[in-house]
Amino acid sequence: xxxxxxxxxxxxxxxxxxxxxxxxxxxxxxxxxxxxxxxxxxxxxxxxxxxxxxxxxxxxxxxxxxxxxxxxxxxxxxxxxxxxxxxxxxxxxxxxxxxxxxxxxxxxxxxxxxxxxxxxxxxxxxxxxxxxxxxxxxxxxxxxxxxxxxxxxxxxxxxxxxxxx
Numbered sequence: 001x002x003x004x005x006x007x008x009x010x011x012x013x014x015x016x017x018x019x020x021x022x023x024x025x026x027x028x029x030x031x032x033x034x035x036x037x038x039x040x041x042x043x044x045x046x047x048x049x050x051x052x053x054x055x056x057x058x059x060x061x062x063x064x065x066x067x068x069x070x071x072x073x074x075x076x077x078x079x080x081x082x083x084x085x086x087x088x089x090x091x092x093x094x095x096x097x098x099x100x101x102x103x104x105x106x107x108x109x110x111x112x113x114x115x116x117x118x119x120x121x122x123x124x125x126x127x128x129x130x131x132x133x134x135x136x137x138x139x140x141x142x143x144x145x146x147x148x149x150x151x152x153x154x155x156x157x158x159x160x161x162x163x164x165x
Contacts, residue, residue, distance in 0.1 A: 008090075084105055
């Protein structure tokens with residue numbers, strides 16, 4: 001197994017590449033579990049990961065276990081994803097712990113090509129992510145994976161719940 005990256009730019013690239021492998025590869029159950037552990041291992045035990053543009057609300061992910069669960073919910077090859085890969089660049093900042101990864105997940109699902117923009121603002125300390133703000137096009141991702149109906153149903157349920165409060 002290759003050594004784990006420690007430079008902030010390399011860590012964020014490794015996470016995006018790991019998500020790509022998880023989503024697009026035809027993994028055995030053991031390989032999938034290993035990949036989930038590897039992805040969660042890029043994060044500090046206590047962290048603060050948020051998705052400010054999440055359509056159903058931003059639920060902070062505060063632990064490795066929560067991050068592992070988040071990654072486990074990713075759509076996989078079983079849903080017709082032929083290709084899913086990050087393409088973009090990492091921008092350094094004035095803070096040596098903070099990088100901005102501006103990229104797109106590009107690929108195809110069900111024979112249809114897609115390109116979904118993302119920007120991750122990440123703080124890496126001692127080779128582990130301690131804080132991240134992940135700005136992604138959630139509607140574009142749902143569209144790419146044929147899950148717009150699922151998203152619409154979740155939004156409708158959320159709206160109905162809010163009205164009944």
